[in-house]
Amino acid sequence: MKIIGKVSDCTFIAEKLRRGGVTIGFVPTMGFLHQGHLSLIRMAKKQCDRVIVSIFVNPTQFGPDEDFKKYPRDIKRDTALAEKEGADFIFHPTAKEMYGRGHRTVVVVKELGNIMCGKYRPGHFEGVATVVLKLLNITRANRVYFGEKDYQQMVIIKKMVSDLNVDVKVVSAPTIREKDGLAMSSRNRYLTKKERENAVILYRCLNLANEMIKGGKRNLAQIQKEILGELNRNEFLKKVDYFEFRDPENLEEKSRVESSDRRILAAVAAWFGDTRLIDNMVIKL
């Protein structure tokens, strides 16, 4: 496995592969890899000739008061894990290498970037869309892999790729969970023991919504109200940013289950201490 730090080196290697007819699978990450990331690398390895994993804690997708500085980093551990899963290249640039020359261009996916997490993290999805487009161009990816845990991100990237006619297939993979159901996230390591124990409430509430809808309830606004009550009763949960029902394709908000609905997205974001966690579930009718 080769570790690449320079944009030009990555492009050179990737372009040579593409010209030789070799397919490139790309897994963009911010590092501190967990089983969710590794499942994406395995999927890429199965579907493509070569796999590039990027490890880049992208400053432009963090707000000024967010956890950019303390975001966990361990490149040695990440490299070993990615290699074990068959990654061929790690692209690990510095922020200067990515944005060093007076970067001024941003990619904005209107509307989709301002709702849900975008409402609470202004500019976040601009940062995400921009860095992903850069990385797709740098890695010449044929296929790019995203976890469904960051569901809104996946929808936004798919829309960007389609709108801008980017020549890449966006592949998504199911959320990987801890034994008790908590969605895996590099941010889980911030949690105290008590917060960690209580964080599973996010998954439990998604399941509760699933059961209520499958049980025949159609008033989503009412379910939302009940579940928000449930969440707010947990003493380790500091604040709920949102618990919402959305259309899984276009993320439009839903207050009722309609007879034409086949799938409904339930999505939640909440704080445990200083740690913001998200989770979601696509409920199939």
Add this chain to the structure above:
Amino acid sequence: MKIIGKVSDCTFIAEKLRRGGVTIGFVPTMGFLHQGHLSLIRMAKKQCDRVIVSIFVNPTQFGPDEDFKKYPRDIKRDTALAEKEGADFIFHPTAKEMYGRGHRTVVVVKELGNIMCGKYRPGHFEGVATVVLKLLNITRANRVYFGEKDYQQMVIIKKMVSDLNVDVKVVSAPTIREKDGLAMSSRNRYLTKKERENAVILYRCLNLANEMIKGGKRNLAQIQKEILGELNRNEFLKKVDYFEFRDPENLEEKSRVESSDRRILAAVAAWFGDTRLIDNMVIKL
């Protein structure tokens, strides 16, 4: 020569060429081709194996009160002209084909898009950057050609390509002028006979600035003032949007010639009746 209307057809053809090691030169236009466009096609033909010319009057770069509807269109004439210069493909999509699926993504080159023409045409350069990025992805261009007449556009596209790591070389070519010096533009056909005769004042003022600077004047704010006076005295010139001096690389405004300056951009935009014309000159010291 082949005329292509579908995005997927263009991508399919272009991708096949690229895989075969064939280089693609791309000339984006809004049609109604003049000698300026044809010089770009000739240049592309010399430098690349195949040439794609796009003809697309892009609605998203026109303001609500601008000339989108009346912008001159003549696809038959354009096709014949492009073929004569050796173009291999004309890409001529409809707006629905380009933006039909609820398009939501825009590319913003911050700061550079809000000055000069951007100040008077809000959203214009977002529309330009977005459609150019789409077209670059659709045509898989190795090299893309822009006229220096739209100088700010060229700088913005170069910045976007660099910032987003797009795999294309941006090539610019000198402005082509009528015999009296008026920069060629599809919009010149809007002018009445009298307006057309007087429109050459834009070029004359750029030359005047050139002479003043080469003659040793260093106070650009003073030169600007004199030239604005000159322009405003012309009875067929309805309104000057701007006459400015800028750094030709980063478009920063300049009020003095500094001893380190090697090149200075003089740029002008003004209205003759209902027609907005622009011109510019890079003054070499």
